[in-house]
Amino acid sequence: xxxxxxxxxxxxxxxxxxxxxxxxxxxxxxxxxxxxxxxxxxxxxxxxxxxxxxxxxxxxxxxxxxxxxxxxxxxxxxxxxxxxxxxxxxxxxxxxxxxxxxxxxxxxxxxxxxxxxxxxxxxxxxxxxxxxxxxxxxxxxxxxxxxxxxxxxxxxxxxxxxxxxxxxxxxxxxxxxxxxxxxxxxxxxxxxxxxxxxxxxxxxxxxxxxxxxxxxxxxxxxxxxxxxxxxxxxxxxxxxxxxxxxxxxxxxxxxxxxxxxxxxxxxxxxxxxxxxxxxxxxxxxxxxxxxxxxxxxxxxxxxxxxxxxxxxxxxxxxxxxxxxxxxxxxxxxxxxxxxxxxxxxxxxxxxxxxxxxxxxxxxxxxxxxxxxxxxxxxxxxxxxxxxxxxxxxxxxxxx
Amino acid sequence: xxxxxxxxxxxxxxxxxxxxxxxxxxxxxxxxxxxxxxxxxxxxxxxxxxxxxxxxxxxxxxxxxxxxxxxxxxxxxxxxxxxxxxxxxxxxxxxxxxxxxxxxxxxxxxxxxxxxxxxxxxxxxxxxxxxxxxxxxxxxxxxxxxxxxxxxxxxxxxxxxxxxxxxxxxxxxxxxxxxxxxxxxxxxxxxxxxxxxxxxxxxxxxxxxxxxxxxxxxxxxxxxxxxxxxxxxxxxxxxxxxxxxxxxxxxxxxxxxxxxxxxxxxxxxxxxxxxxxxxxxxxxxxxxxxxxxxxxxxxxxxxxxxxxxxxxxxxxxxxxxxxxxxxxxxxxxxxxxxxxxxxxxxxxxxxxxxxxxxxxxxxxxxxxxxxxxxxxxxxxxxxxxxxxxxxxxxxxxxxxxxxxxxxxxxxxxxxxxxxxxxxxxxxxxxxxxxxxxxxxxxxxxxxxxxxxxxxxxxxxxxxxxxxxxxxxxxxxxxxxxxxxxxxxxxxxxxxxxxxxxxxxxxxxxxxxxxxxxxxxxxxxxxxxxxxxxxxxxxxxxxxxxxxxx
Numbered sequence: 001x002x003x004x005x006x007x008x009x010x011x012x013x014x015x016x017x018x019x020x021x022x023x024x025x026x027x028x029x030x031x032x033x034x035x036x037x038x039x040x041x042x043x044x045x046x047x048x049x050x051x052x053x054x055x056x057x058x059x060x061x062x063x064x065x066x067x068x069x070x071x072x073x074x075x076x077x078x079x080x081x082x083x084x085x086x087x088x089x090x091x092x093x094x095x096x097x098x099x100x101x102x103x104x105x106x107x108x109x110x111x112x113x114x115x116x117x118x119x120x121x122x123x124x125x126x127x128x129x130x131x132x133x134x135x136x137x138x139x140x141x142x143x144x145x146x147x148x149x150x151x152x153x154x155x156x157x158x159x160x161x162x163x164x165x166x167x168x169x170x171x172x173x174x175x176x177x178x179x180x181x182x183x184x185x186x187x188x189x190x191x192x193x194x195x196x197x198x199x200x201x202x203x204x205x206x207x208x209x210x211x212x213x214x215x216x217x218x219x220x221x222x223x224x225x226x227x228x229x230x231x232x233x234x235x236x237x238x239x240x241x242x243x244x245x246x247x248x249x250x251x252x253x254x255x256x257x258x259x260x261x262x263x264x265x266x267x268x269x270x271x272x273x274x275x276x277x278x279x280x281x282x283x284x285x286x287x288x289x290x291x292x293x294x295x296x297x298x299x300x301x302x303x304x305x306x307x308x309x310x311x312x313x314x315x316x317x318x319x320x321x322x323x324x325x326x327x328x329x330x331x332x333x334x335x336x337x338x339x340x341x342x343x344x345x346x347x348x349x350x351x352x353x354x355x356x357x358x359x360x361x362x363x364x365x366x367x368x369x370x371x372x373x374x375x376x377x378x379x380x381x382x383x384x385x386x387x388x389x390x391x392x393x394x395x396x397x398x399x
Numbered sequence: 400x401x402x403x404x405x406x407x408x409x410x411x412x413x414x415x416x417x418x419x420x421x422x423x424x425x426x427x428x429x430x431x432x433x434x435x436x437x438x439x440x441x442x443x444x445x446x447x448x449x450x451x452x453x454x455x456x457x458x459x460x461x462x463x464x465x466x467x468x469x470x471x472x473x474x475x476x477x478x479x480x481x482x483x484x485x486x487x488x489x490x491x492x493x494x495x496x497x498x499x500x501x502x503x504x505x506x507x508x509x510x511x512x513x514x515x516x517x518x519x520x521x522x523x524x525x526x527x528x529x530x531x532x533x534x535x536x537x538x539x540x541x542x543x544x545x546x547x548x549x550x551x552x553x554x555x556x557x558x559x560x561x562x563x564x565x566x567x568x569x570x571x572x573x574x575x576x577x578x579x580x581x582x583x584x585x586x587x588x589x590x591x592x593x594x595x596x597x598x599x600x601x602x603x604x605x606x607x608x609x610x611x612x613x614x615x616x617x618x619x620x621x622x623x624x625x626x627x628x629x630x631x632x633x634x635x636x637x638x639x640x641x642x643x644x645x646x647x648x649x650x651x652x653x654x655x656x657x658x659x660x661x662x663x664x665x666x667x668x669x670x671x672x673x674x675x676x677x678x679x680x681x682x683x684x685x686x687x688x689x690x691x692x693x694x695x696x697x698x699x700x701x702x703x704x705x706x707x708x709x710x711x712x713x714x715x716x717x718x719x720x721x722x723x724x725x726x727x728x729x730x731x732x733x734x735x736x737x738x739x740x741x742x743x744x745x746x747x748x749x750x751x752x753x754x755x756x757x758x759x760x761x762x763x764x765x766x767x768x769x770x771x772x773x774x775x776x777x778x779x780x781x782x783x784x785x786x787x788x789x790x791x792x793x794x795x796x797x798x799x800x801x802x803x804x805x806x807x808x809x810x811x812x813x814x815x816x817x818x819x820x821x822x823x824x825x826x827x828x829x830x831x832x833x834x835x836x837x838x839x840x841x842x843x844x845x846x847x848x849x850x851x852x853x854x855x856x857x858x859x860x861x862x863x864x865x866x867x868x869x870x871x872x873x874x875x876x877x878x879x880x881x882x883x884x885x886x887x888x889x890x891x892x893x894x895x896x897x898x899x900x901x902x903x904x905x906x907x908x909x910x911x912x913x914x915x916x917x918x919x920x921x922x923x924x925x926x927x928x929x930x931x932x933x934x935x936x937x938x939x940x941x942x943x944x945x946x947x948x
Binding site: 031034035109110284285286288289291292293294295303304307308 | 419482483723724744749757759766767769778779783829833
C-alpha cells in the first residue's frame with residue numbers, strides 16, 4: 001500500500017517534469033513554461049489526474065449495475081449539481097449583463113461566476129421564503145391522510161417513491177418538499193431578524209465606543225470580552241434552557257427569546273468590528289473638521305462614520321448571517337430552537353438523521369435528511385460567495 | 400562616447416489597467432545611461448516617473464504591463480530574460496531605493512539583518528563579511544554610531560537615517576545601477592541635505608550609475624549629470640543639467656522653472672495698538688506628561704499671513720491644535736479679537752468655532768470620501784449660516800466659483816473623482832463657507848506638485864485680499880514662506896526661536912537656527928551643494944548641525 005503511494009508520487013513527479021519539458025520544447029520556451037516552478041507543474045498534473053478520476057467516478061455512478069452505481073450515487077449528484085448551478089449562474093450573469101440599468105449591467109460585467117451563483121441562490125431562497133404559502137403543495141404541519149410515512153425521495157415507484165411527493169414524506173407522513181419550503185421561511189426569516197438585531201445592538205455600541213472612547217469604551221469592551229470568553233453555543237444552550245421555563249410563564253413565544261439570546265451573543269462580534277472600523281475612521285481629518293465645526297454625536301456617527309463603514313459592515317453582515325443561521329439550526333437540532341410543528345431545517349436533519357445509515361445500499365432513502373442539510377449548506381456557501389465578492393470590491397483589489 | 404551604455408531603454412510603452420481597459424502611462428520613451436552617470440527624471444505626479452524607474456529594472460507593479468519596447472541592461476534584454484536571470488541581476492547589479500524608507504523596511508527585523516540579506520542571498524559575501532561591509536558603508540554615509548546602528552530596529556532610528564540605511568542596503572552588492580525614487584521627498588530640509596550629500600558621495604565613490612526620480616528641481620540640479628523631463632507619459636526634453644537649467648527649450652520646462660518666482664508684494668507694517676485677530680499668549684502645552692510647547696507667543700493681524708516654520712517635531716502643528724482647542728494648553732491663553740477663547744473647543748460657542756477654520760495637509764483624509772463636493776461645502780453653510788434650499792445652493796455655487804471650480808460640473812462629484820490640487824481647493828471652500836476671520840493652513844501645499852502648489856498659493860493670496868482673512872501658515876518649505884508670508888515665526892523644540900516681518904527674517908543677521916534652515920533650502924544652482932559643503936564642512940550641515948545647538 002505504502003509502496004503503491006510512493007510509486008504514484010514518483011510517477012507524478014516524473015510526469016510533471018515531462019510536462020514542463022514538453023511545454024518548453026513545443027512552445028519555443030515562452031516565459032509561461034520557462035519560468036514555471038516545479039511545484040506548479042506538479043499541481044497541473046495533480047489537477048488533471050483528479051479531474052480524470054472525477055470523470056471516471058461519474059461514469060461509474062451512471063453504471064447500469066445498481067451495486068456499482070449506488071457507491072458513486074452522491075458523487076454523481078454532486079457533479080450534476082455543480083454543473084447545473086454553474087450553467088445557471090452563467091446564464092444569470094448573462095441576463096444581468098444585457099438587462100437592467102447601466103449601473104447594474106456594469107456590476108454584472110465585473111462579477112465573478114461565484115458571486116452570480118451566490119446572488120441567484122439567495123434570490124431563489126428569498127422567493128421561496130416570501131411566497132412559501134403559495135409555492136408549497138401542502139401545509140408544513142399537515143399530516144396527509146392515507147399517505148404512507150417515509151416515502152423515499154426521487155418519485156420513482158420502482159424504488160419506493162411516489163411521483164406526488166417528489167422529495168418523499170417524513171416519519172409521520174408530512175410532505176418533505178413543503179416542509180423544506182416553509183423551512184426557508186422559518187429558519188431564514190428568523191436568522192435574518194436575529195442578524196439585524198445583532199447589528200443594531202453591536203453597531204450602535206461599537207460606534208459609540210469608538211467615538212467617545214474613555215471609560216464608556218472600557219466598560220463596554222470589557223463586558224463584551226466577558227461575553228466572548230464563554231463558548232457561544234453552550235452559553236446559548238444554557239440561556240435557552242432557562243428561557244424555556246420562563247416562556248410559558250410570561251406568555252412570550254420561545255422563538256422571541258431565541259432571537260434575543262442569539263442576537264446579544266452575536267452582537268459582541270459585531271461590536272468588536274464596528275469599534276475597530278470606527279476607530280480607524282475617527283482619527284481622520286474630516287472627523288476632526290466636523291468636531292471643530294461643533295457637530296453633535298448623532299451627525300458624527302450617522303453622517304460621517306457610518307457611510308465609511310458600510311462596506312466592512314455589510315460583508316460582516318453576510319458572514320454573521322451564516323453563523324446565526326447555523327446556530328439556529330444547531331439549537332433546533334439539539335431540540336431547544338424552533339419548536340415543532342413549525343418546519344425547520346435543523347429539526348428535519350435531526351428527525352430524519354437515521355436514514356443516513358442506508359447510504360451504502362439505498363442512497364435515495366438516505367437523501368431524506370441530506371435535503372435539509374444541503375439547503376443549509378447551499379445557502380451558507382452562496383452567502384459567503386457574495387460576501388467574498390463584496391469584500392473584494394470594497395477593498396479595491398483587482399483580479 | 401565610444402563605450403557601450405549600461406542601460407538602454409528603447410521605445411518603452413507602459414500601460415495600466417483600470418475599468419477593464421489598458422490605458423497608456425508611458426508612450427514610448429528612450430533612455431540611455433552610461434556607467435557612473437546620474438540621470439534626473441522629473442515631472443509632476445502622474446507623469447509616469449516611478450513607473451518608468453521600475454521599468455528600468457524590467458519590473459512593473461500589479462496592473463501595469465510593458466506593452467512595447469526593449470530594456471537592455473549591460474547587453475541583457477530584461478524583458479525577455481528568464482526569472483532566473485533576473486533574480487541574479489536585481490538586488491545584485493540593479494538596486495532600488497524607495498520613497499518611504501519607513502514603509503519599505505520590515506519593522507520586525509533589525510537593520511543589519513535586512514542589510515545582509517542581499518549579499519548573502521546572491522552569494523556575494525558571507526554573513527560576517529557582509530556585516531563588516533555594512534558597518535563600513537554606514538560610516539561612509541556618515542550615520543551616527545555606525546558600529547551599533549545596524550543592530551537597531553527601523554523604528555528606533557530617524558527618518559533621514561533610515562533613508563541612508565536604505566541607500567547603504569542598495570549599495571551592499573556594489574550594484575552598477577541604483578534607482579532612487581524620491582528618496583528625500585518626505586524629509587525636512589535639514590535632514591534632506593545630509594541624505595543628498597551622502598548619496599552623492601557614495602555614488603561618486605563607487606562610480607555607480609543612478610536614475611534619480613524627483614519632482615523637486617533644486618534637488619535634481621544637485622544630483623544629476625543629465626535631466627529628463629516627463630509630462631503625462633511623454634518626454635518633454637533631455638539635456639545636461641547646466642544647459643537644462645540655464646536654457647530650457649520647451650514651454651513646459653520653462654513654466655516648471657518659473658514656479659519659484661511667485662512672490663507677494665510687501666504690506667505696510669501693522670499699526671501699533673491695533674488688536675490682533677488671534678493672539679497666542681505664553682502658551683505651554685503637553686501630550687500627557689511630555690511637554691511640547693514652552694512659552695509660545697505671537698500675534699496674527701487682519702489681512703495678514705503669519706508663516707510658522709520649523710522642522711517636524713518643532714511644535715508647529717501642536718500650536719495649531721492649541722488654537723483650535725483640540726489640545727487645551729497647560730498655561731497661557733488664546734485670544735480672539737481681544738477676548739480669551741475657552742481652552743477646550745467643546746466649550747466654545749458656535750460663533751467662536753466659526754471664526755477659526757482649518758485647512759489640512761492631506762486633502763485625501765480631510766474630505767469625507769462618501770460625501771459629494773456639494774454636501775461637503777453645504778454642511779458648514781447650513782450649520783453656521785442657517786441657509787437652506789435654493790439659498791444654500793446659491794452660496795455653495797458662489798464658493799465653488801471663488802475657488803475657481805465650475806459649480807455645475809463639480810457639485811455632484813465625489814472627492815475621489817478630483818485631482819490633489821482640486822481636493823485642496825475643496826478644503827479651502829469648506830473653510831470659507833463658515834465665513835471665518837482666521838484660517839490655519841497646515842502644510843497645505845506640501846503634498847502637491849510645484850505647479851499645483853503655486854496655484855493654491857495664488858488662490859489663498861487672492862482670497863486674503865478679497866475677504867481680508869488672516870492666515871496662520873504652517874510649513875517647512877521656505878520657498879513657500881518667501882512667496883506668501885508677511886511675518887515669520889521660527890520654531891524649534893517647542894519654542895519660538897525668532898519672529899518678525901518677512902523682510903527682516905530673510906536678511907542677515909539671523910538666529911543660528913534660522914540661518915541653518917535658510918541655507919539648507921536647495922537652490923537651482925547646480926554647484927550649490929558643493930559650495931555649501933566646501934564652506935561649512937560635512938559636519939556643519941543638516942541634523943548634525945542642529946544637534947550641536
